[in-house]
Every structure is written in C-alpha cells, then in structure tokens.
Amino acid sequence: MTDSSSAADIVDDLISRAKKAGADAADAVAGVAVSLSHAQRLGKMEKLERSEEQDLGLRVFVGPKQAVVSSNDWSRAALDVLIDRAIAMAKAVPDDPYAGIADPDQILTDTPPDLDMNDPEEPSAETLIERARETEDAARAMDGITNSEGAEADWARWTVTLGASNGFLGTYEGSRHSIGVSVIAGEGTEMEGDYDFTTAVHGADLKSPTEVGERAARRALSRLAPRKPPTGEVPVVFDPRISSSLVRHLASAVNGAAIARGTSFLQKSMGEMVMAPGLTITDDPHRPRGLGSKPFDAEGIANAPMDLVSDGVLKTWILDLRTARQLGLKTTARASRGAGGPPNPSTTNLYLHAGAESPEALIADIDEGLYITSLMGMGVNGVTGDYSRGAAGFWIEKGEKTYPVSEVTIAGNLKDMFKSMTPADDLTFEYGTNAPTIHVARMTVAGM
Secondary structure, eight states: OOOHHHHHHHHHHHHHHHHHTTOSEEEEEEEEEEEEEEEEETTEEEEEEEEEEEEEEEEEEETTEEEEEEESOOSHHHHHHHHHHHHHHHHHSOOOTTOOOOOTTTBOOSOOOOOOOOOSOOOOHHHHHHHHHHHHHHHHTSTTEEEEEEEEEEEEEEEEEEEETTSOEEEEEEEEEEEEEEEEESOTTOOEEEEEEEEESSGGGSOOHHHHHHHHHHHHHHTSSOBOOOOEEEEEEEOHHHHHHHHHHHHHHTBHHHHHHTOOTTTTOTTSBOSOTTOOEEEOTTOTTOTTOOSBOTTSBBOOOEEEEETTEEOOOBOOHHHHHHHTSOOOSOEEOOTTSOOEEOOSSEEEOOOSBOHHHHHHTOSEEEEEEEEEEEEEOTTTOEEEEEEEEEEEETTEEEEEEEEEEEEEEHHHHHHTEEEBSOOOOOSSEEOOOEEEEEEEEEOO
C-alpha cells in the first residue's frame, strides 16, 4: 500500500511527466483504501475478508480533446505506459469544447476545513464479529422470527489525493463503519422479511447492534398477513427509510448533466416554485462526520453548503465545470470522480429540512390512505416526471395505521408530488441523502 504523502508525490510527478510528454493540461486522482468485512448467518461465519486497494486515474488534454486512463500498478514503468496511452487516446477522440481543468483562480487555496471524516480507530476482526453476532442474536430473539438471511459488519478507510496542472494538490481521508441484518418472520407461505442497518463515519456513532437487530425484527413481524388495499386516489405517506428517494429524484432532475442534455422535467423551472412553500432542500459538503462530506470537489474547487430549493423555489443546478460551461454558468463545485472516468456533477450530504408536525400529526387527519415502508422498481421518467413504483407498507384508516399491505402500485407525477409534499419533524441523518417522513396529498394507489 501507498501512504498519502507518497500518493501526493506520485500524482504530482505524474502530472508533470504528462505535460512533458505533450499534454496541454492534466489532472490525476489517486485512491488508497483498506477494508474489513464480516458476514454470518444463523451464528455461523460466512465471510471474513480484508482487502487493500489502490487506484489511480489520469486525465490529459490535448487541445480540446481529453482522455482518461487508470491503473492500480503505480510502478514508474507502468505509469510511463499510462501517460503514453492517455496522450495517444486524447489525440484520437473527438473535440470536447466544454472539457478542461479549473483556472488557477478557481482552485481552493485556503486550508481545507476539518470535517472529522476519519475515525482513527480501526476495529479488529473480533469487534466486527461481535457486532454482527449481537445484531443477529437480537433479531432472532424476538418471538415470531423464524429465520435469518444473515448479518454483516464492515469497516473501511480511504485516502483520496487530487492534483492538477493548474497548481492544485489536495488530500483527504475518510472512514466508514456499518452493521446490517435481514430476518424472516412467519412460516410456510406466510413468511415476510425485512432488514435494518446503521452506517457512520465513526464507530462511536453507530446505533447499537441490539437496536438494529430488534428494529429489523419488528419490521419483519409487522409485515405478516398483508392484504391488498382498495384502488383509488388517496393521501400517501413515505416512511423516512424511503422518503429520501423523493429528494434524490429532485436532485437528478436538477443535475447539470440532465439540464444540458435537455432530459429533465425541471429544465425550464429555474427561479420558479417547484415544491410547496416552506420546503427547503440543502446540499452540505461540510457537514461534520457526514457520509458524503468532502473538503473540496473533484476538480479542486472550494465547495460550500447550498440550497437547491429554498421556500419551494428552485435556486440552482448541480454543476461541475463541464456542465457549467455548457450552460454558460459558474460551477457549483459539485464535481465527483472515480479513477476510471472524468468528473460528473453529484450531491454530497443532501437533505430535505424538517417540518413542524410530528409523523402522527401528518397521519391523524387521513381518513383512508397509504403509509409506505418499502419501494420496488424504477418506474420514474426523468423527462416527464411520471412516477410509478411498486410499494408495501400499511393501510391508514381514520388516522391510524391498521393492517399491512403489499403488491401495491403507486402512481403520480413528481411535479405534482413535490408541490403537495408536507415533511414531518423527524429528520435524522442516517444516509447520504436524508428526509423526514413525507406526506403527499394525493396519489393513485392500485391494489385490489
């Protein structure tokens, strides 16, 4: 493995040599990662793996042409071949008038913010085994749980180094801990399964294994004996476990790549009301210990929190340099990149702000409706906003969740759904994209 200081040296030297070999400009990203993963089922170990990886991507520009190559061999001889291949490829591809690295006055020159993104404590294999064991035991201990699909505990740490011929050279580290379990309730043809997991940058921020196991078990038990609900147009409530999918759909619709291609149902909506008044969606790359935090974007540009939507009004696109140039705008410093390709615009820690009412209050005035806990399929049209997905959850009657439902299809249009959304006050930050419980005024539900 290569440490961060030598990775920075390799990146800096690679860019310099690419320029000497004929590139007009170049940038490179190096990633070094180590991970430990354990899985067990019914108390028996199924996997215990440790891996160490390194990858490096080089992007070169010859006039208006660009090419990207990558390698996990960091020897000087291999990198010489990498440079030659990249320049030969760049000379052969079509022009791209929008590609290019940042200007020197665009790059981050201040000290990057400390986002507490790396847990210095590496868990032992025994720690991961105990986390998974406790999680599965807690789930299986609940009456009615009849089987387990297994529990896992994982840990990873990585270092990212980015450099470019404009003078930028930066490095940051990150870590991730996670625990998850999936169990089955019931017997024979009356079985239902569900899961739960917890993920955090620091191990100390994980939910307890017992809590994760018990929550998975309660979810599986609550799904027993499902019915099909009646068909009609009713209010629909999205559980926090899946409500973030609505926020991701909005993010996809305001992604600069979709706007530049003309494939977004919101492409003519800048500055207009796209959500209900009072709703705000923020992307915050500087959230301490955030799962998507980063001190600068993948083009070396200083990033900062920004509102995609404020008080219901669309305020910005999600842009990297290339999409910003296509649209005649400034980048919003949302470039993301792996070693094998050029940057693309992406979100970091994205969330819908919490509302004022409790989830119970949002449900209280629903005479008949659907509370959704899981979604299936990807029936979302990014061009029109048409939305149709399989779902399961609970039927609501007179303000109460009554019986479980499955084999349900919900349908609507995201434009209408966004404008009729009401968020609850139960926002928590468990994922990269987060949202509280969301009430949508009316959707078509197809059951019986």
